[in-house]
Amino acid sequence: MTRRRRRSVLIVVCGAVLAVALGLVLSAxxxxxxxxxxxxxxxxxxxxxGTRFRLGGLVEAGSLKREADGHVEFAVTDTGSxxxxxxxxxxxxxxxxGQGVVTEGVLQADGTFRADTVxxxxxxTYMPREVADALKAQGRxxxxxxxxxxxxxxxxxxxxxxxATQ
Amino acid sequence: MxxxxxxxxxxxxxxxxxxxxVMPIWASRTGDPVLRSVTVPAALATFLCIAFSFGALxxxxxxxxxxxxxxxxxxxxxxxxxxxxxxVWGNHEGSMMLWVLILALFGAVVALARNSVPxxxxxxxxxxxxxxxxxxxxxxxxxxxxxxxLNPAPIEGRDLNPLLQDPGLAIHPPLLYLGYxxxxxxxxxxxxxxxEGRIDAAWARAVRPWTLAAWCxxxxxxxxxxxWAYYELGWGGWWFWDPVENASLMPWLAGxxxxxxxxxxxxxxxxxxxxxxxxxxxxSLSLLGTFLVRSGVLTSVHTFATDPTRGTFILGILVLxxxxxxxxxxWRAPTLRQGGLFAPISREGALVMNNxxxxxxxxxxxxxxxxxxxxxxxxxxxISVGAPFFNLTFVPLAVPLLLVVPFGQTLAWKRGxxxxxxxxxxxxxxxxxxxxxxxxxxxxxxxxxxxxGIGLGAYLILGAVLEIVTRARGKTFGLSLRRAAGxxxxxxxxxxxxxxxxxxxxxxxxQAWSVEALATLPRGGELRAGPYVAVLEGVLPRTGPNYTETxxxxxxxxxxxxxxxxxxxxxxxxxRNMSVSEAGLLTIGVSQVYASVGETGTDGRVGIRLYxxxxxxxxxxxxxxxxxxxxxxxxxRRFRVGAPALKPAPRDAAGPVPLHSVxxx
Numbered sequence: 001m002t003r004r005r006r007r008s009v010l011i012v013v014c015g016a017v018l019a020v021a022l023g024l025v026l027s028a029x030x031x032x033x034x035x036x037x038x039x040x041x042x043x044x045x046x047x048x049x050g051t052r053f054r055l056g057g058l059v060e061a062g063s064l065k066r067e068a069d070g071h072v073e074f075a076v077t078d079t080g081s082x083x084x085x086x087x088x089x090x091x092x093x094x095x096x097x098g099q100g101v102v103t104e105g106v107l108q109a110d111g112t113f114r115a116d117t118v119x120x121x122x123x124x125t126y127m128p129r130e131v132a133d134a135l136k137a138q139g140r141x142x143x144x145x146x147x148x149x150x151x152x153x154x155x156x157x158x159x160x161x162x163x164a165t166q
Numbered sequence: 167m168x169x170x171x172x173x174x175x176x177x178x179x180x181x182x183x184x185x186x187x188v189m190p191i192w193a194s195r196t197g198d199p200v201l202r203s204v205t206v207p208a209a210l211a212t213f214l215c216i217a218f219s220f221g222a223l224x225x226x227x228x229x230x231x232x233x234x235x236x237x238x239x240x241x242x243x244x245x246x247x248x249x250x251x252x253x254v255w256g257n258h259e260g261s262m263m264l265w266v267l268i269l270a271l272f273g274a275v276v277a278l279a280r281n282s283v284p285x286x287x288x289x290x291x292x293x294x295x296x297x298x299x300x301x302x303x304x305x306x307x308x309x310x311x312x313x314x315x316l317n318p319a320p321i322e323g324r325d326l327n328p329l330l331q332d333p334g335l336a337i338h339p340p341l342l343y344l345g346y347x348x349x350x351x352x353x354x355x356x357x358x359x360x361x362e363g364r365i366d367a368a369w370a371r372a373v374r375p376w377t378l379a380a381w382c383x384x385x386x387x388x389x390x391x392x393x394w395a396y397y398e399l400g401w402g403g404w405w406f407w408d409p410v411e412n413a414s415l416m417p418w419l420a421g422x423x424x425x426x427x428x429x430x431x432x433x434x435x436x437x438x439x440x441x442x443x444x445x446x447x448x449x450s451l452s453l454l455g456t457f458l459v460r461s462g463v464l465t466s467v468h469t470f471a472t473d474p475t476r477g478t479f480i481l482g483i484l485v486l487x488x489x490x491x492x493x494x495x496x497w498r499a500p501t502l503r504q505g506g507l508f509a510p511i512s513r514e515g516a517l518v519m520n521n522x523x524x525x526x527x528x529x530x531x532x533x534x535x536x537x538x539x540x541x542x543x544x545x546x547x548x549i550s551v552g553a554p555f556f557n558l559t560f561v562p563l564a565v566p567l568l569l570v571v572p573f574g575q576t577l578a579w580k581r582g583x584x585x586x587x588x589x590x591x592x593x594x595x596x597x598x599x600x601x602x603x604x605x606x607x608x609x610x611x612x613x614x615x616x617x618x619g620i621g622l623g624a625y626l627i628l629g630a631v632l633e634i635v636t637r638a639r640g641k642t643f644g645l646s647l648r649r650a651a652g653x654x655x656x657x658x659x660x661x662x663x664x665x666x667x668x669x670x671x672x673x674x675x676x677q678a679w680s681v682e683a684l685a686t687l688p689r690g691g692e693l694r695a696g697p698y699v700a701v702l703e704g705v706l707p708r709t710g711p712n713y714t715e716t717x718x719x720x721x722x723x724x725x726x727x728x729x730x731x732x733x734x735x736x737x738x739x740x741x742r743n744m745s746v747s748e749a750g751l752l753t754i755g756v757s758q759v760y761a762s763v764g765e766t767g768t769d770g771r772v773g774i775r776l777y778x779x780x781x782x783x784x785x786x787x788x789x790x791x792x793x794x795x796x797x798x799x800x801x802x803r804r805f806r807v808g809a810p811a812l813k814p815a816p817r818d819a820a821g822p823v824p825l826h827s828v829x830x831x
Binding site: 006009010013014017018020021024025027028029031032033034035036054066068070088089090091093094104133 | 548686
């Protein structure tokens with residue numbers, strides 16, 4: 001095999017593999033990406049039932065209901081709108097009413113959100129960044145002010161803890 | 167006082183590393199070799215200063231000196247000693263201290279490696295290493311000083327994040343950093359070679375042990391982190407495609423490619439320009455990982471603080487080193503003498519495929535990790551790219567790579583014979599196929615991917631075994647044994663590392679059979695997962711040194727016979743007003759039964775989550791086997807004798823051959 005042919009074989013093979021990788025990335029981008037929505041966005045954008053997304057906000061005070069079969073129900077609010085959530089599984093350690101939460105799941109036709117993953121932070125003072133931004137959008141957030149618990153104290157930002165039922 | 171001396175030692179280390187950085191440049195101007203040799207004591211002194219400084223900080227943590235802000239924020243007088251020590255790097259400032267400590271450690275070891283590295287190359291490498299050290303020291307001193315005092319000193323500290331109070335913190339970060347930061351030496355070698363404008367097999371041989379050592383540490387470090395997340399987070403997964411995990415996976419993928427491409431360069435003097443680029447990219451990905459984790463653009467357990475000035479500073483470091491090195495590469499690489507080409511079907515060809523697939527896989531991980539950040543900063547749209555994305559992109563690229571691995575081992579250098587190689591591998595392929603078919607038959611109706619993955623893992627292990635068998639086969643069994651013992655250790659190391667990949671693949675594939683069960687149990691209640699049944703015997707309170715714990719006492723039965731006890735708990739740390747779940751693990755062979763507890767209801771029922779994880783330990787054992795293989799290769803004879811001449815000198819040539827005695831110009 002001549003030098004030139006060897007070089008062209010190499011280039012063709014490299015090009016092919018890279019093209020395949022690019023194709024995989026582009027097709028996966030279309031199907032697997034999950035968007036973040038705040039309750040207000042869910043209400044205003046008329047998200048179609050069956051859409052998978054991440055819903056984030058505060059767990060509304062007094063909304064948490066546990067059922068004997070392991071189901072839990074709670075409402076996620078950004079103080080503008082509220083979405084009821086249904087989930088089966090153990091909730092993260094720091095899941096509390098009035099605290100920030102991010103859930104991932106599918107919106108049902110009756111307007112409830114069936115979550116299969118609940119993420120909360122393992123720290124009292126931490127607010128998920130997406131939730132903080134969503135609250136800011138509602139004008140309910142003051143940096144360093146009343147809602148100062150949103151800014152993680154130095155050295156305290158906790159890890160994501162998730163519970164998932166799949 | 168000791169704290170102030172420690173702080174001063176850090177500043178002194180900065181001055182020393184600046185000296186170490188400037189001397190090789192000055193030496194190349196004046197041609198004075200004495201200036202160049204200054205780098206060696208400078209590297210040692212830098213390391214000693216940083217080690218002293220690190221020791222001072224550790225002392226403050228161990229003695230609970232609450233006049234130091236860093237100790238107040240991350241320690242508590244009641245905390246067990248091991249967490250007082252590991253808590254030193256369980257925070258932003260301390261983990262940066264660990265980072266520079268290891269950076270300087272690698273510099274010091276290179277300075278001491280008299281025989282394996284040509285002197286000019288060593289001086290330039292130490293110069294580049296010093297530049298990295300200096301910039302990170304500057305970062306610590308300006309934005310992340312761990313020695314800040316508090317006045318008045320509080321009586322008690324705020325304690326370490328309870329999630330980090332685990333033996334994992336003592337092991338995972340140091341190992342991971344030894345890997346991450348270890349690639350800085352490879353990077354420094356690459357920059358030194360670009361500055362000198364010469365690169366050859368001797369360079370590859372000098373670089374290879376460092377790359378291999380860093381790779382081994384990174385492999386074990388990632389595996390350890392994965393196991394820690396598995397048992398600490400309490401939700402049974404072992405890899406979450408979290409951006410922080412990806413940040414460590416990317417340098418590993420690039421580093422794996424680098425370990426393989428330096429072989430080609432060492433043996434065949436080919437792929438030079440690519441190898442240098444790969445060395446630069448690997449450390450760049452390590453820096454990118456540091457930026458992602460430390461700057462606060464991501465939020466996770468690893469992100470201790472979000473301070474915009476730090477993010478900007480690290481971004482500056484990132485741009486300086488990645489931009490600078492790539493610019494230097496673009497300028498100098500064309501002047502490097504190109505290596506030879508080779509037949510596509512050959513050991514080299516297979517290693518090129520390895521590099522190609524690993525780079526492509528690394529690129530998909532990079533895209534998946536950075537795309538959400540890029541999209542948010544451009545459009546404000548928030549998205550998450552999770553496991554489904556990586557399963558659709560990374561896995562299809564990994565599988566063909568793994569299929570090529572046994573072929574690569576068995577093909578000859580220069581010009582391989584694919585038919586003969588297939589013949590040699592036929593036995594392995596046949597057995598692996600039988601293994602897969604048996605697995606399908608036994609688990610009929612289950613997921614199909616799992617048996618195929620098991621077959622793939624078996625194929626990799628058998629390929630490694632066959633490689634040794636083929637090379638050692640002699641006329642008699644005794645002769646074969648002697649020949650096997652006489653094989654170079656690098657051959658054994660390669661086989662072992664590749665077999666380790668197979669072991670990990672089997673462990674990963676078997677997770678498709680894992681079973682999860684969830685229920686709120688009354689006392690005496692039962693929960694089944696796979697072949698195991700858990701019985702809740704009771705819930706007990708327990709007191710630890712700095713926490714109180716509620717422990718669920720579970721008996722595990724298999725077919726009515728008790729096989730063990732699980733004690734998952736929920737710990738409450740009053741100092742942080744925070745509770746943490748502790749999973750209960752029961753190891754049966756290499757499989758595990760795993761339980762975690764949720765809330766206790768008003769009626770006394772306890773939420774229990776139970777998993778059966780077949781063969782799960784193989785995932786991490788495989789990684790340990792890979793690292794052992796790498797370690798075995800490191801002890802190979804050719805790394806212990808000196809740097810070779812261009813034209814292969816007699817193998818036993820002792821001592822360095824002064825290849826690079828000509829000043830670089």
